Amino acid sequence: MEKFFIVSHIICGGTVLLLGLIQMFNRKGGKNHVILGKVYVGAMWWICLSALSIITFYRFSAFLLVIAVLTFHTSFVGIRVVKRKKPGSEKWYDWVVAIATSLFGAGLIGYGGFVYFSHSQTILAFLCAAFGILTMKNGLEDLRLFTKPNISEKHWWLYQHIGAMGGSYIAALTAFAVQNPNIFMPNSSNQWLLWVLPGVIGTPVISIAIKHWRKKLTVGRATV
Known part of the structure; x- marks a missing residue:
């Protein structure tokens, strides 16, 4: 397998x-x-x-x-x-994916901080933080769109x-x-x-x- x-x-x-x-x-x-x-x-x-x-x-x-x-x-x-x-036509699974993505991004940022302060791996910490910010931003943008669907x-x-x-x-x-x-x-x-x-x-x-x-x-x- x-x-x-x-x-x-x-x-x-x-x-x-x-x-x-x-x-x-x-x-x-x-x-x-x-x-x-x-x-x-x-x-x-x-x-x-x-x-x-x-x-x-x-x-x-x-x-x-x-x-x-x-x-x-x-x-x-x-x-x-x-x-x-x-x-306003989003489904429950749209919310689940957006929330899970935001939480994963936040966790990745936290892991980057852990790597930096505990192992002094600057490059790995930077990559974790960068991808964590990107991932969390994507999820939060979805949530903002769901809660404030004011689209012109x-x-x-x-x-x-x-x-x-x-x-x-x-x-x-x-x-x-x-x-x-x-x-x-x-x-x-x-x-x-x-x-x-x-x-x-x-x-x-x-x-x-x-x-x-x-x-x-x-x-x-x-x-x-």
């Missing part, structure tokens, strides 16, 4: 990396985009489930745990926000969908880079940068994509 989980985890990881790239250039809202998006999310969720199975039954890995939470939350939000376009933008859900799906792809790229450090930074003492570089590079790209669609939809309304 361990081999099954590992092999299927790798296959789904490769599927996500390929489909994510295709979806960037696929016509948004089209049939192919929807179908490939469902396959992408299904593969992403299996990555999370297989990672948790490996952690629970075979060997613990903080790396797998962090990536599992990030990939599940971002892909979950990305698919759910398309189904709850109307503010008509297509807010599309922008959040782009951001969440883009974030899930960044998480997948981070996992691939960290697991294969010698491909990108062979024999380097700075391989820890692979934890942050996908996010540093990918976040501005997501922002540009959101601005592009916001401008496109705004111009479209003005034309109509």
Whole structure:
């Protein structure tokens, strides 16, 4: 079973990396985009489930745990926000995921502090704090949206969908880079940068994509 989980985890990881790239250039809202998006999310969720199975039954890995939470939350939000376009239409499981994600982020920040003060591992503490803040922020943003759904933008859900799906792809790229450090930074003492570089590079790209669609939809309304 361990081999099954590992092999299927790798296959789904490769599927996500390929489909994510295709979806960037696929016509948004089209049939192919929807179908490939469902396959992408299904593969992403299996990555999370297989990672948790490996952690629970075979060997613990903080790396797998962090990536599992990030990939599940971002892909979950990305698919759910398309189904709850109307503010206030969230379900109980949306609340559960948001609260659990926030608590996990807070715990990761606390663990980073523990590592720093008890073991003086500065880099590990920094990574824990950075990913903890990011994770907790994502969960708290969901909760804020649930409790104060005062949304003025008509297509807010599309922008959040782009951001969440883009974030899930960044998480997948981070996992691939960290697991294969010698491909990108062979024999380097700075391989820890692979934890942050996908996010540093990918976040501005997501922002540009959101601005592009916001401008496109705004111009479209003005034309109509």
